[in-house]
Amino acid sequence: MNLDFRLSESEEILKTATLNFLKRDINKQTLEGLHDSDTGTNEAIWRKVVEMGWLGIITPEEFGGTGYPLTTAGILFEALGSAPLPGPYFSSAILGSLIIQEAGTADQKKSLLPALVEGTMVPTLILTDPWLGWNSEAAQISCQEKDGNYLLSGRKLLAYDALAATHLIVPVPLGKKRDSLSLFLVDKKMEGVSLRKLPGYLMGRAFEVCLEAVSCPSSGLLSKFKRGGAPLRKAVQKSIPILCSYLVGGCQAVFDLTVAYSRIRVQFSQPIGRFQRVQDMIIDMINQVDAARWTTYEALWKLDTQGTAPESIHLAKAVAGEAYWQCCNLAHRAISGISYSMEHPLSLHTRTSRAWYNFLGEPAYHKQQLAGLLLMVSK
C-alpha cells in the first residue's frame, strides 16, 4: 500500500501554466466566440498551444513530443475542461497521436508525428456513426483498389473537429471479421472530400463528411491492409480516460460555479444554499464530480502502470460522461433563470456535456461492456 495522490512536479507546473493561460488569454467573450465557431480555435491560440507543447504531450520525445504519461495528459485536459476550452486538441494530440503511434509504420511516425506536434498536421478520427455507436464495425466507407491507389467513397456522420483538422483518419471495414479494417489517412485537400456542419446548439463541432471517389495513395494506409482494427481499438482505449479528464474538469467547474452562486443568491431572505433542496442538489453534484474524478484517475494510473485496464476505462467513461451531463442538469435546477442564458458560463458546459456524451461510447455502451466483462470473466 503506497497510496500517493500528489501530482508530480511537472504536473503541478503544467496545471498552473494551463490555468494561467486560460485565465489570461481566453476571456469570456473569446471563449463564447470559440464555442460558436466551426473549428473551436483560431490562429493566435493555435500558435500558443503549439508553443506550450500541448500537441506533443504524449508523443515520444524522438518525434518531437514530451512523451509524458497519460496521467499527465489527464491533468492538462482536466484544466482545459474547466473552461471548457473547445478545439481539436484531444482529436489531434491524443487520439490522433495514439493512432499513428499504434498503427503507423516507422516512416509514417517519423514524418507525421513531428508535424502533429508542431501543429501543421492535424488529424481527426472519423468514426462515430449514428445508431451504431463508436466501435469499428460501424464504419461505412467503401474502398476500391485502382492503379495502386485506393478509391474511398461514402458518407460519415458525426465527424468531430473535421473542419479544424488537416487530415481525416478513416477506418474502412474490409471483410466480416471484427478487426479486419484498414486505416487511411486522408488529406482534406484531396479532391472529393467535402464537409457539412450539423446544426444544433447542443451538437458540438460535428460534421457530415462526404468522400466521393477520393484517391488515396498506398502511403496513406496507416496500418497494414486489413490490420487496422487492433491498433485502432488500443488507441481509442488509451484515449478514453483523457477525454474523461476533460469531462471531470467540466464537472468540477460546474460544481464550483453552482456552489458560489448558492452562497450569494438570496431568496426568502437567505442564501439559497441554506435550503435543504438546494443542498441536496449540490451534494448530488459533488458525489458525481468525485466519482468521475477518481474513476478517471485510477484508469489513467492503471494504463500508465499496467498498459491495459478494460474495466476501469469503461467505468470511467460510464461515470464521467453521465456525471458531466447530470451536473449540468443539477446546476440549471439550482441556478434556474439566468443559467438558461447563452451568456451564462453554465450554458457552455451544458453544450459541451451534450456534445461529448456519445463520443467514444455513451455511458450506456460502456455499461453494457461492463456487463459483458462481469458476466463472462470467471473470477
Add this chain to the structure above:
Amino acid sequence: MNLDFRLSESEEILKTATLNFLKRDINKQTLEGLHDSDTGTNEAIWRKVVEMGWLGIITPEEFGGTGYPLTTAGILFEALGSAPLPGPYFSSAILGSLIIQEAGTADQKKSLLPALVEGTMVPTLILTDPWLGWNSEAAQISCQEKDGNYLLSGRKLLAYDALAATHLIVPVPLGKKRDSLSLFLVDKKMEGVSLRKLPGYLMGRAFEVCLEAVSCPSSGLLSKFKRGGAPLRKAVQKSIPILCSYLVGGCQAVFDLTVAYSRIRVQFSQPIGRFQRVQDMIIDMINQVDAARWTTYEALWKLDTQGTAPESIHLAKAVAGEAYWQCCNLAHRAISGISYSMEHPLSLHTRTSRAWYNFLGEPAYHKQQLAGLLLMVSK
C-alpha cells in the same frame, strides 16, 4: 369522455364494511400474530371472512359467489392491503377461483367453486420457482401416467399460502411448447405431499413443496391434458391488478403513517415535516402511491370492460410492486429509529412489500414484457 372515478354504491359499502372489520376485529396484537403465523389466518377470522363473502367476490352467482367485477375485488383488496392483512384470500378467492373458472370443466366448476366460496376448499397455485420467474415454463414437476392416474413428482420452491391451502394447483409442463402444460388440483392430504416453510423475516408465507409420486386421479386434471397454459395465463393476467390493489392499499397506509408521524415528531424544535428533506421523501411517496393507484385502477377498468389489457397489467405490477417497496424504504428513512422495531406498524408493511415483490412477476419482469410489447407491436 365520460371520466367517472366514483365508487359504485356496493363498492362503497364493501369498502366501509371491510375497513370496519379490520378496525374492530383485527387489533395490533392479532395482526402481528397473523403475520408471525404460518397460515396468516385463524379459524375465527376465516369464519367471518366466509360470512362477509370475500371468498366468492368474483366467483359467479351460479356457483355461490357474488360475481362482482374485478374492480370491486380491487376495492376489497386495497382495504386488506392497508392493514396489511395476511392470509390466503388472494390465492383462493382470486387466483384460485379464476384458474378454476378458466380451466375447469363444467363439473369441476360446479363441485369446486361453491366449496371455495364457502371456505372448505382452499386452493393455491404452486408456480413461482426460484430464478426463472413466475411464467409457466418454470414448472419443474414431472408427471407419469399409471393405471389411469397421474404420478406427480418434484419439488417446488416459493409456494405461497401452501399451509393455509387445502389444495395445490400444480402446473406440469409436458412438451416443449410454451402452453403445453397440464394443471393438476392436488389434495394436500394425499400421500407424498410434504411442506416446509422457508425462514426469513421478509420472506412471507412461502413454502418448499415436495411431491413424491403423488397419485392424482384424472379427475384432478383441471384443464384438458396439455391445454393448461392458456387458461392459466389468462387467470394470472386477470389476477395481477387485484394483487396490485393490495399493494396500493399498503402504499397508502405507509404514506399515511409517515405523514402523520412527520407532523408530530419534533426535532430541532419543529415537526420534521417542515424540513425539505423529509418533505421530499413524502412527495416521492405520494407520487409513487398515486402512480400505483391509478395504473392499477385503469388496468382493472380495462379488464372489466375490454377483457384484456396486457400493457396496463404489466404497467400496474411494475409500478405498484416497486412503489410499495420504495414507499417502505422512504418511510424507514423518514421515521428512522422506531420504524426498525418489529412492533412498529411499518415493519409489517416492509415484510409484506418484500414478500409480494416477486410474486406473479417482479417489476423487472413486467418491464421486460413491456419492452417486448413496445418494440414488437407496430402502431
Add this chain to the structure above:
Amino acid sequence: MNFSNEYNKEQEIFAREVRDWLEQNLPKDLVKPRSILKMSRQQWEVRRAICRKLGEKGWLYPTASPKYGGGGLSGDLAAVLNIEMAAQGLSLPPLYDSGKLAVPTLLACATEEQKQRLLPPILKGQAITWQLFTEPEAGTDEANQQTNALRAEKENDFFIINGSKIFVGAIYAPPDQFLLLTRSSLEAPRHQNLAMFLAPADLPGIKIYPLDLFPEGTLSQVCYQSSDSAPGVKHSVFFEDVRVHESFLIGGDRDGWKVANATLTVEHGDREGDQGSSGAAFIPENHLVGKFLDQCRNNPEVKSRLLQNPQLQADMVEAYIAGQIERLFLMRNAGLPRAGKRAAYAGPQATLTTKMLGLNMSSCLSRVLGPLALTSDEAWALEDGLFEVCARSGLCIAPGGTPEALKIVISRALRIGR
C-alpha cells in the same frame, strides 16, 4: 369507474360542428413552423387572426361566462374543442397568451366594472396578455418584488411604476397588456406590500428587450400541444416612471399577494380553478413520449440500437411508464372533482410530474436515440427536429414555478409544510 376518453353522442355532434367551423375559418396560409423560433411574423399574425375569430365565436375561452364574452361551454365540450384544435396542430389559444391566467384572476379579484371592461378584450381575442411576475430578485421567492408602484403625490389616482421584469413574454413583442405584480409599499410587511395591475403595454416609459436563452420554453409548452403556444423568446421589461391609472389596479393597494395567488394556483396546475381555455377533461397525449416511442418501434436503426444494448430498453420503458403516469394524473385531476373529491396537492403534483418527465426525457432522448437527437439538420434530424428542441427545452423547468416552488406548494397542501 370509467376511464373512457371516447366521445359520447353529444360530444361527437359538437366535434363535427367544430371540425366544420375550423375547415371554413382556418386561413389557407397557415403553416406549422419547425420550431417556434422559425415562426415568421406573418405566421404569427395568422394565428393572431385565428385568436380573434375564435374569440368572436366564444371558443377562445370556451368555459368562460358568455356574460363577458366567453363560450359558456361545459368542461367536456371545451375538451372536445381542444382535441379538435390539436388535430389541426393548434393549441388553444393558438399562440402564447397569459390571458388564461388573467381571466381566473380577474374573475376572482376584480370589481364588476373591471370585469366588464377588461374581460371581453381577452375573451374575444382582441388583447394578448403577458404575465409580469418574475424579477431578477424574485424567482422562486415571488413575493420579493422590487418593482415599485407608488401612488403619485399629485393626481394620486395614478401609480408611478419603476423597476424591471425578466424572463417574461414570448415571441413577437409587444403584447397588448401586462398582468403586472408590483411592490406598492416600501414599509408594509412582506405579503402586504404588493399590488397587481392589468395594465396596457404601450404606456410611455416601458421598454422591452429580448433575451438570448437557449431553450425556447418549457418542454410542456414546446412539445405538449403545439409549439405555437411556447414562448420562443423571453424578454426583459423595464419600467421608468410609467403612469398607470388606478382603474387598472386589481384588488386593493395592498392585495397584490392575494391576487397573485389566484393566478399562481392556476399556474401551478389547479385545473378546477382554471376558468381559462382548456377543458377540464382534456387529457393531452404526451406528444414527445409518443414520438419517441414511435422511433423506438418504427425506426429500424433505433430498434437495432435497442436490441444491441438492452440496457437502453430500460430507458425506453421508463419513458413509457412516466408518460402513462403523467396521463393518468391529468385524467385523475380532470375526473376527481366531478366525483366530489379534491386533493389540493393533485394539481401541482401533475405539474411537477410533467416537469420532471421533461427533464428526464431530455436525457433519455440522447441515451436512446444517440447524438442525432441533438441536431436540427434538415436531412438528418429525427421527427423534423422535435427532439433537438426538446433536448434544450427539457432543461428549462423554471417557468410557471420551479420544481422547488411546486414542492413548497405540495407540502403545504399535504399539511406538512408552511
Add this chain to the structure above:
Amino acid sequence: MNFSNEYNKEQEIFAREVRDWLEQNLPKDLVKPRSILKMSRQQWEVRRAICRKLGEKGWLYPTASPKYGGGGLSGDLAAVLNIEMAAQGLSLPPLYDSGKLAVPTLLACATEEQKQRLLPPILKGQAITWQLFTEPEAGTDEANQQTNALRAEKENDFFIINGSKIFVGAIYAPPDQFLLLTRSSLEAPRHQNLAMFLAPADLPGIKIYPLDLFPEGTLSQVCYQSSDSAPGVKHSVFFEDVRVHESFLIGGDRDGWKVANATLTVEHGDREGDQGSSGAAFIPENHLVGKFLDQCRNNPEVKSRLLQNPQLQADMVEAYIAGQIERLFLMRNAGLPRAGKRAAYAGPQATLTTKMLGLNMSSCLSRVLGPLALTSDEAWALEDGLFEVCARSGLCIAPGGTPEALKIVISRALRIGR
C-alpha cells in the same frame, strides 16, 4: 499518483509477523457464526479473549499511542493488521466496541490524569464501551438530550443521572462502560447545556433491556468486514438516580456538545481524526457487492436470469459501479491527507455513499437474485444467508448518523449550510 494496494517490503514483513501471531494466538474453538444473532455467548467470550490478547500486544488500537497502551503503529501497518485480521474473518476490534469512538474523544478532550486512567483499559481490550448518545427525542437532533446529569446538592463532586437512552449497544450486555452524553443544565442555552461522561456500566440504578428490531445493524456493520462487529441487538438503557463521580466527566460541566463533536466527526467518517483501530489506508473490499457479483458470474441460475432479462444487468452494473466508487472514495480519504490535502466533506461523503449503497443493495439483491435473497433457509439461502441479513440491514441506515444528518455535516463542510 499511485493507487497500488499491494504490500511493500516493510508491510510484507509485518504481515508475516501478524499471520504468525494470529496462528499462535487465535483460539481453536473460534467459529464464524452465520449471523450475529446466532453467535453464542461462548463464541462472544472467545472474541472477548481475543480482544484482550490483541490489547496486550498493542494491536487492538494499533495506531494509538503506546504511552496509554496503544500500538504506536503507522497507519499503513495498522492497515496490514486489518487486512490480515479480515483474512481470518475477523474485524478489528473483533466485536462491537465503541472504544474506537471513545479513544479519539478522550485524546481530544480528557485531562492527562483521565487519559492515563481511562485509556489503557480500552486500548488493552479490558473494557468494552457502548456509545450512549441517542434518545427517544434526540435522533438526528443529537443536541436535544433529555437525560439529566445534575450535580448532587450535597457531595457535589457527584452527578445524579436520570433518563433513558435507546438504540444503543450490541449483543451481550452489559458492557464495561458507557460513553454517555447528558444534559447538565435545564436553563443553559442549547449546545451549552450538555456534559459527557465515560462512566462505568455497573452502577446502581442502571437497567438495560434488549429491543426487538428486525435489522441486526447497518449494512456496513453487518457485511463490510465481519459481522462480529455488528450490534446484532440494540438496547434501551434506563438511568434512575445513578450517581457518577466527576472524575468520569470528560471536559467541563457544559462542554458536552464540543466533546460529542470530537466523537461525531470520527463517527461521520473522518478517518484523519480517527485514532482508533483502523489503519488510515485500509480500504476494505465491499464484501456484499463482491459476493453479489460472484453470484452473477458463477451461479448458473442467476446468470440465466440475467441473460433472460437484460434489464437486470443494469442493476448488476450499477452495483458494480457503486462498489467501485465507494472503494475509490475510501482510498482517496486514506491517501489525500498524506498529500497534504484535506476536504472536510470527504469523510461524511464516503459514509453517506456507503449507506446509500447499502440501501440500494437491499433492493438490488431482490431484483437480481429473486426471492431466495430473502430466505435464511439452510438448504436454499445463497452465500450462507448473507443476502437475507443484508436485505434487512440495508434498510437500517440511521446508526452512526442518518443520511440527513450526514447531509447537514456535508453542507456545513461545503460552506453552504449552517
